[in-house]
Amino acid sequence: MVLPGLTLFAIFMLWPLVNAFANSLFSWDGLGPKVFAGVQNYKQVFTSSQTYQTLEHTAIYAIGTGVAKVVLALLIALLVARRTRGVTLFRSVIFIPVLMSFVAVGVLWTFILDPNQGVLNGTLGALGLPHTTPWLGQPGLALCSVMAVDVWKWLGYHVILFVAGLQAVRPELYEAAKVDGAGRIALFFHVTVPSMRTMIGLNLIIAIAGGFNVFDLVYVMTKGGPDGSTDTVMTFMYRQAFDVQQYGFASALASVLFVVVAVVTLIQIRLLRSDYNA
Secondary structure, eight states: OOHHHHHHHIIIIIHHHHHHHHHTTEEOOSSSOOEEOTTHHHHHHHHOHHHHHHHHHHHHHHHHHHHHHHHHHHHHHHHHTSOOTTHHHHHHHHHHHHHSOHHHHHHHHHHHTOTTTOHHHHHHHHTTSOOOOOTTTSTTHHHHHHHHHHHHHHHHHHHHHHHHHHTTSOHHHHHHHHHTTOOHHHHIIIIIHHHTHHHHHHHHHHHHHHHHTOOHHHHHHTTTOSTTTTOOHHHHHHHHHHTSOOHHHHHHHHHHHHHHHHHHHHHHHHHHHHHHHO
């Protein structure tokens, strides 16, 4: 019964992973013969300043978007979990961006954030506020803008997970805390958060792991610019493979990124288990 799914997993997940690691040991332009290079590609990865720059951008992106998604989604889930009028419609609306492709989201927000004819600057101008901000054209601000779009896209996904988790919290815990005189803030920190720590950890793992693998959104909106300020490991790897034809180096980058994401995920799982056991 498991064999069909296991076969697909091996073809589309395991084999590309093994093939990438094998290619990382060769110098190859994608067309000509492969020349064995040993660990030379890995030496190039760890001695390139651009590698560390893109890894820094990727870490900032992953951690920043991950924390923002979890915090905002939990707060919104507390609101939409209530059975009030209009909640069902709000749940549907907030989930719509999740169904959209990264390319569609990137193109949409590129128009919205356009400094001259964008909706955002136009709205700010109508309110009498500064309205010439180059959201995607200024280093530092561009990365924050792309991160905000990523949070907007995936927020609904994490909200749905948190709503499901909130429904599993025992009502008697809230009732007992209210009897002891706990207010809304105390209920949140002493009942909701402890009861939801497993779900919070799961959402954080999903969000941060996804942030480390970001490519589509950055490529569509900024292509790594301006001046490399939004360049991530994935966009850097893409250019090395398809623009410079250094497939061995790109495969070494992919292998290093895989190890980094695996280590970060394992640490999160370990912390989550220790916290749960405590």
